[in-house]
Amino acid sequence: MAKKTTEAAWQIALPLEKLAPGTMRTIKRDGCQLALGCTSEGEVFALDNRCPHEGYPLAQGTLKGRAVTCVWHNWKFDVGDGRCTLGGEGVRTYPVRVHAGQVEVDLTEPDPREFFGAWKDSFDQGLYHHDNGRALRDGVRLLQGGYDPYILLADIAVYDALHAEYGTTHTLPVAADCARFLERRPGVDAMYAIAPAIDICGDSNRRLAVRELPAPIPYAGETTADALRAAVEAEEVELSQALLLGAFDAAVDRATIEGWLYAVLSDHFLNFGHQLIYMTKAQELLDRVPDRYARDIYAGLLYRIVLGTREDTLPYMSGYARRLGEIEDELPQAYRRRNDSAGFDPETVRDAVLDASTEEAFESVWRAIRDGVDPTTIAKALVGAAGRRFYRFDTRLDSDPLVAENWVWISHRLTFSSAVRNATLRFDSPDVLRLLFQAVMFLHSARAMDLEAGERTAVVARPSKPQEILAAIARRDCESAVAGTAALVDDEAGLSELQRGVEELCLAAPLVLPIVVAHAIKTSVAAFEETAALAGHPDRAWPLLATVRFLASPIVERRVHEAVGTSIRWVAEGIMPRKLSQ
Ligand code: FES
Numbered sequence: 001m002a003k004k005t006t007e008a009a010w011q012i013a014l015p016l017e018k019l020a021p022g023t024m025r026t027i028k029r030d031g032c033q034l035a036l037g038c039t040s041e042g043e044v045f046a047l048d049n050r051c052p053h054e055g056y057p058l059a060q061g062t063l064k065g066r067a068v069t070c071v072w073h074n075w076k077f078d079v080g081d082g083r084c085t086l087g088g089e090g091v092r093t094y095p096v097r098v099h100a101g102q103v104e105v106d107l108t109e110p111d112p113r114e115f116f117g118a119w120k121d122s123f124d125q126g127l128y129h130h131d132n133g134r135a136l137r138d139g140v141r142l143l144q145g146g147y148d149p150y151i152l153l154a155d156i157a158v159y160d161a162l163h164a165e166y167g168t169t170h171t172l173p174v175a176a177d178c179a180r181f182l183e184r185r186p187g188v189d190a191m192y193a194i195a196p197a198i199d200i201c202g203d204s205n206r207r208l209a210v211r212e213l214p215a216p217i218p219y220a221g222e223t224t225a226d227a228l229r230a231a232v233e234a235e236e237v238e239l240s241q242a243l244l245l246g247a248f249d250a251a252v253d254r255a256t257i258e259g260w261l262y263a264v265l266s267d268h269f270l271n272f273g274h275q276l277i278y279m280t281k282a283q284e285l286l287d288r289v290p291d292r293y294a295r296d297i298y299a300g301l302l303y304r305i306v307l308g309t310r311e312d313t314l315p316y317m318s319g320y321a322r323r324l325g326e327i328e329d330e331l332p333q334a335y336r337r338r339n340d341s342a343g344f345d346p347e348t349v350r351d352a353v354l355d356a357s358t359e360e361a362f363e364s365v366w367r368a369i370r371d372g373v374d375p376t377t378i379a380k381a382l383v384g385a386a387g388r389r390f391y392r393f394d395t396r397l398d399s400d401p402l403v404a405e406n407w408v409w410i411s412h413r414l415t416f417s418s419a420v421r422n423a424t425l426r427f428d429s430p431d432v433l434r435l436l437f438q439a440v441m442f443l444h445s446a447r448a449m450d451l452e453a454g455e456r457t458a459v460v461a462r463p464s465k466p467q468e469i470l471a472a473i474a475r476r477d478c479e480s481a482v483a484g485t486a487a488l489v490d491d492e493a494g495l496s497e498l499q500r501g502v503e504e505l506c507l508a509a510p511l512v513l514p515i516v517v518a519h520a521i522k523t524s525v526a527a528f529e530e531t532a533a534l535a536g537h538p539d540r541a542w543p544l545l546a547t548v549r550f551l552a553s554p555i556v557e558r559r560v561h562e563a564v565g566t567s568i569r570w571v572a573e574g575i576m577p578r579k580l581s582q
Contacts, residue, residue: 005095005106012102019044019103024068026059030107034094035059037079039066045079046094046105052137053088088134089122112145119145120155127159130202136195140188149190153179154289154297156197157282161300162210166307168278168300169204170518171197176281177525179288181503192507196521200514213299217242219250225260232264237306244302248295257298258283261305262423266431269317269438270308272409273416276435277522278304280422312441316582319358320441324434327366335430339372346381347538353385353443361444365436375432379421382439383530384539386417389443390546392450395553397580401562404577405449407555408516411523413446414543418526421533448580459545461486466497470505473552481552482545489531489541499528502551513557523547 013027013036024037026049033049035058043066049057051070058077062069067085068077075087082093095106119138126135143149153175160171174197181193217239220227224247231240247257258279265276278301286294312321352364368378393410397403420439424432464472464484472481488494506521527547534540556562569575 005108009106009108010097010099010104011107013046013096013105014103016044016098016101016103022063024059024061024063026057027105029105032094032107033057034105035061035068036096036103036105037063037068039063039079041066043079044096044098044103046096047077047079047082048092048094051075052084052091058091088126088131089138090118115145116142116147119147123155124159127156127198127202127205128163128207130206132195132199132202135198135202136191139194139198140191143188143190148289149182149194150179150288152190152194153182153197154285154293156194156201157285158293158296158300160201160205161297162213163205163208164211164300164304165205165208167302167304168282168297169200169304170515170522171201171204172278172285172297172301173281173522174200174518176285177521179285180525181507184500184503196507196514196517200518203514211303213245214238214242216245216249219246219252224252225263228260229264229267232302232306233267235306237303240306241299241302244299245295248298254286254291254294257294259427259429261298261302262427262435263429263431264302264305266429266434266438268308268310269312269441270305270310272311272412273419273438273442274412275301275305275308276423276438277412277415277419280419280426283426312438314582316445317441320362320437320444323359323362324437331369331433332430334369335375335433337370337372338374340374342368342371342373344368344371344373344377344381346377346384349378349381350385350388350539353382353440354388354447358444361440362437365440369433369436375424375436376421378436379417379424379439380534380537381539382436382443383414383417383421383534384537384542385443386414386439387527387530387539387542387544387546389446389450390414391542391549392456393546393550394449394451394455397449398553399556401565402577404579405581407550407553408519409581410446410449411519411550413443414530414546415522415526416442418530418543421530446581459483459486463487466494466501469498469548470501473502473505473548476552476554478549478552481548485545485548486541489544495528495531502528505551516555516557520551523550 011029013029019025019036019038021038021042022040024035027034027036035047035049038044047058047068049059051058053070053073053075056070056072058068058070061071066079068079076085077091078085082091084090097104119141123135123138126138139152142152157172157175161168178193178197182190185193224243228240228243231243261279265279282297282301311317349364349368353361365378390410390413398406417439420435423435460483462483464487469481469484472484488498502524506524524547527543530543531540566577
């Protein structure tokens with residue numbers, strides 16, 4: 001934090017004779033409050049008197065050797081550079097000298113950018129220790145100094161990508177989603193939107209060292225795409241990352257590399273679709289920041305992709321996967337057969353995916369593809385089906401310890417379908433058709449989470465103000481929240497107000513665990529996005545109705561007690577919770 005002081009900047013603080021060795025004094029000058037001190041060795045120093053922790057005066061602390069201790073919570077600082085040797089972030093130091101028997105200080109404000117490096121290092125330490133308080137304070141210092149909040153979110157995503165044990169975590173989608181919230185939060189208020197990303201990043205990566213990346217393999221031209229795909233298929237973690245890094249180092253453009261990653265993602269349905277969701281969110285975030293962030297973010301994501309569970313190889317998806325294998329060779333030709341005037345009934349696809357047999361669900365989409373219906377139109381029908389499936393969720397499952405499924409399981413049906421729709425806009429390749437089939441598999445396989453048909457109640461719209469809907473969500477009144485939303489869904493102004501309120505609700509953290517907060521944010525962002533994307537669509541309302549019902553429902557967050565029973569049943573009796581959808 002050292003800076004060069006001009007002669008004119010020095011100002012007298014007090015005569016040296018009034019600063020006895022081994023003591024500190026509070027000095028106020030130009031609106032600054034200093035802890036001015038002299039070590040027993042005669043070294044004079046000046047610190048910001050407000051402890052960076054909670055602002056108590058350091059001058060009222062103790063001075064031992066070169067260490068100042070803030071007595072309120074025992075943080076310790078080195079008087080030379082302000083480094084915190086016990087506690088959290090460091091304290092600002094001021095240039096000081098003894099001249100003609102006077103202690104002089106330089107209180108001129110430096111360019112805050114000079115502090116960015118130190119604040120950023122300290123911010124990262126906050127993430128490392130999952131010390132939210134420290135990361136938030138340093139984040140506010142950065143924002144106050146003019147640091148770009150979008151860059152800060154990208155920094156957090158990079159931190160996650162480089163540290164996460166198995167590659168990218170939910171930190172990435174939370175960062176991308178929270179970037180949407182920045183628009184209405186200027187200045188330091190941006191921290192309200194950034195905080196969930198800080199929290200989940202710290203929670204996911206607590207005390208994890210940087211994961212080593214392999215040496216890049218020099219880019220070998222167009223064959224790299226196939227080499228990468230083969231390396232991922234073979235679960236060659238090092239090789240696939242090395243190929244990716246080599247391509248970035250050869251300045252292959254981001255869009256090209258994203259195409260490779262989409263191709264890889266189309267090969268398998270991974271972990272409830274998380275990796276595809278992360279992919280679309282990575283693109284969204286990277287669209288807001290310089291491309292240099294892509295290298296690390298995609299290296300982390302690729303790591304997660306290679307290590308992912310290939311659910312299409314599990315028995316519950318074997319029927320769909322087998323059918324996909326049978327038509328695989330026809331996909332390129334079918335993809336080229338676009339027919340804008342092809343008749344398409346989204347309700348037929350929706351009904352098949354929701355309630356028909358595996359074969360009929362699959363064929364409904366395959367028929368539309370062969371008819372030349374464009375993938376985005378088909379994806380919208382799947383989003384509509386996802387909204388309805390999500391809405392049908394039997395909430396009793398969430399608290400049934402004998403069943404694996406819960407709210408988070410079902411919410412992915414919507415967020416994955418939304419990711420597939422986004423992918424159809426970004427990924428121009430026959431391989432995108434595989435993503436549609438992944439969505440069919442995922443949605444259709446969730447039918448066992450539905451409430452029985454006889455238990456479902458019709459949605460009755462009841463005009464309500466957005467604030468009334470939000471109040472209903474807050475008091476867990478599902479019926480009123482859903483009824484109000486149903487009446488509001490075609491009122492664009494009301495919808496915007498509701499969106500702002502839901503955003504605020506998610507940020508105000510009525511939920512506790514970072515991972516549950518992440519799903520509430522991710523799901524509500526997808527719901528409003530799909531409501532906009534499905535304008536004029538017969539199922540437009542369902543993603544939002546389902547999400548409002550989700551937000552208004554009690555959600556079991558802590559499952560430690562439940563996990564005890566699960567462990568006992570598994571270890572002692574060999575019984576795991578039933579999986580209805582797998
Ligand atoms: S205020 Fe100084 S350690 Fe807490």
